[in-house]
Amino acid sequence: MRLLDMYKVETLDTRFASKNPGEPLPNAQPSKWRTPEYYFYYACFLTIPVFMFKAVYDVSQPSHPGYKKFETLLSDGWIPGRKVDNSDEQYQGFRNNIPYMALLLVAHPLLRQVYDRLAGSNSTGKDNAATADARLRRRTTFDLLFAIVFIVALHGVSSLKILVILWLNYQIATALPKQYVTATTWTFNIAILFANELCRGYRFADILAVTLPPQTTNAGSASTSDLGAWIDSYGGLIPRWEVLFNITVLRLISFNLDHLWMLDRQASSPLERKNLDPTTLSERDRVSLGAHQTEYTFANYLSFILYSPLYLTGPILNFNDYISQSRHPLPSTKRSRIAPYAIRFIICLLTMELVLHYLYAVAISKSHPDWSTYSPFQLSMLGYFNLHIIWLKLLLPWRFFRLWSLIDGIDPPENMVRCMSDNYSVLAFWRGWHRSFNRWIVRYIFIPMGGTGRDVPGWRKAVNYAAVFTFVALWHDINLKLLIWGWLIVLFVLPEVVGRMVFPAKRFKDRPNMYRWLSGAGGVFNILMLMAANLVGFALGLDGLKGLVDGIVSSLGGRVFLLGACMTLFVGVQVMFEWREGEKRRGVDLKC
Structure with a gap:
């Protein structure tokens, strides 16, 4: 199996495999991977992530002024010369066992x-x-x-x-x-x-x-x-x-x-x-x-x-x-089907270990830092890698226990379909994050309540979404922070739904690139909203998010950086679009 095949969704879960392997879907677009536009995107992908990692690595060094505040949250690591950020209690229990x-x-x-x-x-x-x-x-x-x-x-x-x-x-x-x-x-x-x-x-x-x-x-x-x-x-x-x-x-x-x-x-x-x-x-x-x-x-x-x-x-x-x-x-x-899945789990586990040994984003956020000591770029990357660690700390237990079940002869659904950085839609993100829970919600709550069928009034659809995400928030934990998270997700679904109604794909049938770029701008907005909602619910809370945002937009340099960040996200969204078109060319069409 080629390395690229290891990261196909069909390898992750055979439920995603095409019924007619190799037969493209009717709406699949020709490949753009070898076009000048995407060569520019390659250059961005080869350079920008290096600076993203370096931003958090620099503030994780003992020489940084804020190091003393979070040093006590670090533990001895197995990588020579590095401490490990094992301060997240939820992941700590899994990692230690x-x-x-x-x-x-x-x-x-x-x-x-x-x-x-x-x-x-x-x-x-x-x-x-x-x-x-x-x-x-x-x-x-x-x-x-x-x-x-x-x-x-x-x-x-x-x-x-x-x-x-x-x-x-x-x-x-x-x-x-x-x-x-x-x-x-x-x-x-x-x-x-x-x-x-x-x-x-x-x-x-x-x-x-x-x-x-x-x-x-x-x-x-x-x-x-x-x-x-x-x-x-x-x-x-x-x-x-x-x-x-x-x-x-x-x-x-x-x-x-x-x-x-x-x-x-x-x-x-x-x-x-x-x-x-x-x-x-x-x-x-x-x-x-x-x-x-x-x-x-x-x-x-x-x-x-x-x-x-x-x-x-x-x-x-x-x-x-x-x-x-x-x-x-x-x-x-x-x-033969379990082995690639096990290898992917081991790769994800090693990735998490490298992140925890070199990027102390969780410990920094837990130490009530003085956000003014960080540049806008560093602040945004702290939030960004906090979310990646949340994604990995949930993915690893879910994949471990699914791997155990597969070895035992029972195949449950895969919970994490896309990487955290491979989401541009609020609706699709919800379908792909904790996917088995989402399917449970649809079967036992959403459909019995009426769903979003054509004969369901708009106000009733909004009520259905609000009821679902209120239950989801309370199910996770009975606290205000997660309840706010659930309501924010509902709020942030609305712009995407309205955008699809105002700019339907059929209106741009003769201008596919225009529609793709317009959708890319909408995807950037969705990503920013998703990051804000998940930082509130699972990492910083409302006050922590407010301090993070104030640190970014309170200066002219921060606002210029935010514009550059949006352009970077736009590049990422275009690559996400093409990755999904590649899946369609293989006969795979996921709704996430």
């Missing part, structure tokens, strides 16, 4: 093979119904046994709390009358999000303080708080289970709604009615039809909800798809 997770990634599939042999796997090579049923039973049984051990190791005694929540949710799906399931499911799970946060994971010390007398009867020497604290001390490797439970809430909601929609279908199998081969189902059919009514058992439910490779961070897979793939493994889980 990489060796143990790598061991788990190898041990789990090996244990499955041992279990399959002990369970008497009698595969005849023919993937018939009996073989598929046996494979499903083996997989779900092993998944459940391993998951119980896994969550007890992770959360200790708190695993009992998780199992209680899972049991209650299952009762909502299976015991309530159908007309009450949807409202009760949403009420229960949103309440769980708030209760987990407000009750701090329901510590036993707090529970016993409410339910038991202040003193025990044993000479009054042991207080209930001491007993509760002693129980809480057995909290496993990750005592704060509630911090990571949000991803489980999505699976709980999806299971209940899929079960409800399954009940609304006729009693006969939809696969039989449509004459579909269960071994070659499309992803759409797996997601909507992959599980039969008899397979919505409590054991299968637990196996799905607690599936170890995807339990902590996802990507998000729905129950139907999990059951379908457990019965009939996909070709994408073969070793």
Whole structure:
């Protein structure tokens, strides 16, 4: 495989592969890579990134006046002569545990093979119904046994709390009358999000303080708080289970709604009615039809909800798809398809290590710096690389756990489709960032609310977007900063939607270059808005962003720099356009 092939979206996820490989799409444009315009862009790409890296490298040096303020946030690194910026708590937990997770990634599939042999796997090579049923039973049984051990190791005694929540949710799906399931499911799970946060994971010390007398009867020497604290001390490797439970809430909601929609279908199998081969189902059919009514058992439910490779961070897979793939493994889980994905993960991990060892953008932003000590160029690059580190710190766990799942024989959707610097559309950015979550939102919230169909009034579309992003913000974390982020995303979608209405592509049918350049200007505006929204939500907050922007535009030199930055972004957008045209020439057309 060529190096360039490694970075094709088809290599990242086979769902993106063309149904007719090598056949260009009808709207594909001729290549512009060898035109004078793009030779100029090459020159920009060979020179400007060097200065971008140097800007943050210079302010990360001990000789910089601000170094003393963030020096305490740095740790000893493995690259000689360099400290490492391991100050991001979210990524720190992942980075420090990489060796143990790598061991788990190898041990789990090996244990499955041992279990399959002990369970008497009698595969005849023919993937018939009996073989598929046996494979499903083996997989779900092993998944459940391993998951119980896994969550007890992770959360200790708190695993009992998780199992209680899972049991209650299952009762909502299976015991309530159908007309009450949807409202009760949403009420229960949103309440769980708030209760987990407000009750701090329901510590036993707090529970016993409410339910038991202040003193025990044993000479009054042991207080209930001491007993509760002693129980809480057995909290496993990750005592704060509630911090990571949000991803489980999505699976709980999806299971209940899929079960409800399954009940609304006729009693006969939809696969039989449509004459579909269960071994070659499309992803759409797996997601909507992959599980039969008899397979919505409590054991299968637990196996799905607690599936170890995807339990902590996802990507998000729905129950139907999990059951379908457990019965009939996909070709994408073969070793030849997994190897390039594993190599890309290792490249991304090494990239993150180099960034953290040489560019201390996170530590600088955490140290409440005096922004006036930085030039406008340095300020903008600090914000820019902060966003890249956010992108990498999310991408690496998602790709690691997807890699683990692929090795184990389950292919979930890829979460990060485009590099952070390969986005020029707010709508497309949302579809490609945490893609499995976006697909979940579309299936379980956006479409049931009416979506953006032609018969949906404009005000209702705006309400739908606002409701979606409010849920997304609250789901991430219950705080004002992320709520503002969600509303900003909705606000910044509007100019793009209006721009497409005012300047439709059909009006520029005879002037394609004019339309491309006009779209490039719109793309520059979108990128600036995306950077602002994500810096507010995930890095600096409103006050930090205000200080950053003031430092850039408060002087004439800063405003001149901003103009140059916009021209640079314009060049980047034009390259993004052509990269996507290259995908169309291969028969690939993504909406992101």
